[in-house]
Amino acid sequence: MEWYNVGKIVNTHGIRGEVRVISSTDFPEERYAIGNKLSLFQEGKKTPLVLTVATHRQHKNFDLLTFEGYLTIEMVEVFRGGILKISENQLTDLEGNEFYFHEIMGCTVYDLEGQEIGVVTDILQTGANDVWTVTPAKGKEHYIPYIEEVVKEIDIDEKKIIIDPLDGLLS
Structure with missing residues (x-):
């Protein structure tokens, strides 16, 4: 269990x-x-x-x-x-675009072109929206805001997230 x-x-x-x-x-x-x-x-x-x-x-x-x-x-x-x-x-079903932290952690993040950005390794609660720490295989971590303009698709079963990064988000 x-x-x-x-x-x-x-x-x-x-x-x-x-x-x-x-x-x-x-x-x-x-x-x-x-x-x-x-x-x-x-x-x-x-x-x-x-x-x-x-x-x-x-x-x-x-x-x-x-x-x-x-x-x-x-x-x-x-x-x-x-x-x-x-x-x-004891977990309850969530609505629409809501997910439990354990469902997001470990998901691989890709951009719209299918390039792998990294894996979600932490979730920061900021008050306005959550921010995901995405750790690439090499290089520094990226901080991805969980907002509609950026996060385009979440597939929990495949552990796959597709984002459209804002300018400067991945630099």
Whole structure:
């Protein structure tokens, strides 16, 4: 079974079992919904601990969560450093031109003439639009904005993306 990162527990918050999470999901309202199940992966433990979200709120740059049955700081201190994940069967279908990061990562990028530009190795979230780091076999990385004017076709099954680079984008 495939697992996908949702966030990392970086600390506790207060004394009532709340944890501070650095989120790595585009869907915090869905992933952290009350009653949703998240799997906690901890270093040195073979199997994940399944947790049920009891509360969720945002504070500064963090998502603050509590879990059913974990009511004190002492009970959740051991979660620090753990990674919250969901399984592949918890993924929901996305609309039109939306993709999960794991679907884009590793795709080979080509220009309109079919010349290979490189492979998507990272995705940066800028607020306005995502920017893909495309690493060629040789040379420096390129930063491709995920906008309609540039990205023309995405074939997830073939792991192939076709772009029409703006002037200066690949230099």
